[in-house]
Amino acid sequence: MNPTSDIHALSGAFAVDALGDLERAQFEHHLAECAECRAEVASLRETAALLAQSEAEAPPESLRQGVLSGIGQIRPLPPEPPAQPAQPAPAVRTDVRRRRLPQLLAAAAAVVLLAVGAVLWHPWQHDRANVADQVLHAPDAVTITEKLPGGAGEITLVRSVALGKAVMIADDVPQPPAGKTYQMWLQQPGQPMVSAGLMPDPKEPAVLSGDASTASAAAVSVEPSGGSAHPSADVVAVFPLKPT
Amino acid sequence: MSHLRPVPDDPSPEEGGSLPARLAELLKRAARGDEKAFAEWYDATAARAFGLAVRVLRDRAQAEEVTQESYLDCWRHAARFDPAKGSAMSWLLTIVHRKAVDRVRASEASFRRDAAYGLRDAGVAHDETAESATASIEAHRVRAALADLTRKQREAVELAFLGGYTHTEVATMLDLPVGTAKTRIRDGLIRLRDALGVGEVGTA
Numbered sequence: 083m084n085p086t087s088d089i090h091a092l093s094g095a096f097a098v099d100a101l102g103d104l105e106r107a108q109f110e111h112h113l114a115e116c117a118e119c120r121a122e123v124a125s126l127r128e129t130a131a132l133l134a135q136s137e138a139e140a141p142p143e144s145l146r147q148g149v150l151s152g153i154g155q156i157r158p159l160p161p162e163p164p165a166q167p168a169q170p171a172p173a174v175r176t177d178v179r180r181r182r183l184p185q186l187l188a189a190a191a192a193v194v195l196l197a198v199g200a201v202l203w204h205p206w207q208h209d210r211a212n213v214a215d216q217v218l219h220a221p222d223a224v225t226i227t228e229k230l231p232g233g234a235g236e237i238t239l240v241r242s243v244a245l246g247k248a249v250m251i252a253d254d255v256p257q258p259p260a261g262k263t264y265q266m267w268l269q270q271p272g273q274p275m276v277s278a279g280l281m282p283d284p285k286e287p288a289v290l291s292g293d294a295s296t297a298s299a300a301a302v303s304v305e306p307s308g309g310s311a312h313p314s315a316d317v318v319a320v321f322p323l324k325p326t
Numbered sequence: 327m328s329h330l331r332p333v334p335d336d337p338s339p340e341e342g343g344s345l346p347a348r349l350a351e352l353l354k355r356a357a358r359g360d361e362k363a364f365a366e367w368y369d370a371t372a373a374r375a376f377g378l379a380v381r382v383l384r385d386r387a388q389a390e391e392v393t394q395e396s397y398l399d400c401w402r403h404a405a406r407f408d409p410a411k412g413s414a415m416s417w418l419l420t421i422v423h424r425k426a427v428d429r430v431r432a433s434e435a436s437f438r439r440d441a442a443y444g445l446r447d448a449g450v451a452h453d454e455t456a457e458s459a460t461a462s463i464e465a466h467r468v469r470a471a472l473a474d475l476t477r478k479q480r481e482a483v484e485l486a487f488l489g490g491y492t493h494t495e496v497a498t499m500l501d502l503p504v505g506t507a508k509t510r511i512r513d514g515l516i517r518l519r520d521a522l523g524v525g526e527v528g529t530a
Contacts, residue, residue: 091508091509091512092508092512093512094508094509094511094512094513094514094515094516095486095492095493095507095508095511095512097515098423098483098486098487098511098515099423099424099427099490100486100487100491100492100493100496100508100511101492101493102492102494122516124411124412124416125519125524125525126512126515126516126519127412127416127419127420128412128413128416128519128524129515129518129519129522129524130416130419130423130487130515131374131413131415131416131419131420132464132468132518132522132524133468133472133483133484133487133488133518134374134377134378134381134419134423134487134488135374135377135464135465135468136465136468136469137374137377137378137380137381137488138373138374138376138377139373139376139377139380140372140373140376141372141373141375141376141390141393142390144390145372145376145390145393145394146365146368146369146372148390148394149368149394149397149398150361150364150365150368152394152397152398152401153361153364153397153398153401154361156398156401156402157402158356158357158358158359158401158402158403158404158405159402159403159405159406160405161357161405161406162405162406254431254492256432257432257433285428285431285432
């Protein structure tokens with residue numbers, strides 16, 4: 083990633099959920115390091131909350147009943163451990179501790195999770211793969227963006243040769259049709275395309291399996307649910323990759 | 327009827343027996359499993375949460391689902407709410423808004439993209455019908471502050487927040503160069519914040 087100097091300017095759009103997925107991920111990363119932006123986002127969210135009041139509308143009684151009967155079956159989670167550096171730390175951090183991974187590994191994971199998760203408003207939404215975050219924020223990460231046909235959004239491929247991994251992030255890409263899925267592909271030089279895994283939900287960054295550092299191309303196609311062994315004719319994006 | 331409190335004279339999110347302080351306290355009790363406190367919190371906040379969901383989604387059935395999911399999340403995570411980092415209302419509405427926006431973008435990504443070109447006024451027009459329920463000093467202040475924005479700033483803020491559009495979509499809808507809308511959204515929100523006297527929060 084290569085955050086531009088005016089990344090601060092995204093604070094307003096971030097505060098009202100007006101960023102695309104890639105920019106959102108970039109800005110969340112930036113927030114971990116920028117107390118000024120954290121404060122600004124918080125204050126702009128307070129402001130937006132005031133705007134919402136002119137839209138207030140009493141919900142039906144059935145909603146109240148649904149909520150109150152629902153909570154009877156949900157156990158409230160315990161508080162975060164104390165001494166957090168910032169707004170709700172990620173739930174996953176607690177989980178890492180509970181699983182008692184070897185100390186070094188846990189420490190390394192906690193550093194990554196803290197950096198990314200410390201600023202997130204919804205800690206429970208942050209179970210996104212760590213690999214994706216590592217690739218997105220790798221110093222050597224290179225991005226290629228391809229528009230999908232028919233104005234159906236775009237997909238950005240982020241590749242870190244050093245990590246040997248690539249991640250796809252879809253922006254404004256519709257959910258696949260019923261019974262279909264997006265499937266990712268990698269091509270090694272002189273070889274046919276090989277499946278790099280499915281992207282069942284285009285809203286979630288997807289890590290490609292396979293060695294992305296040596297690949298000469300990546301692609302996305304629409305396949306029947308469960309995926310295919312070879313890409314169908316319905317390839318929606320192709321990313322040429324520079325060999326290393 | 328105990329939940330129908332008068333609107334406080336000073337609606338800024340300060341401490342001290344105000345609505346924000348009471349909401350934070352109720353949430354704290356809910357975190358310990360106090361369902362009655364949560365019910366009271368729901369009663370005090372549901373109209374705003376539901377109204378926002380309806381505004382973004384424009385579909386009452388979906389808005390009900392999103393609102394319910396949001397409240398169940400709030401119950402589950404009540405212990406993680408930190409009043410030092412923002413108000414309970416903002417915490418709730420942030421969750422509702424994110425869920426509503428995620429839903430429109432997932433289900434209507436291509437449809438809304440097309441609609442963006444045809445419905446340039448979508449999201450800009452003021453809907454007065456919903457306002458009677460919360461006519462209050464605060465509402466007047468918000469309207470006055472909104473009126474103080476430039477028309478371009480107001481449109482950008484409303485399309486982004488109430489319309490649920492991305493800043494690039496807002497740029498298209500307002501015939502702005504990409505990159506300009508995000509600045510306008512931020513400038514508009516900052517001006518509103520300052521006009522409404524929203525204090526510094528989340529500085530930790």
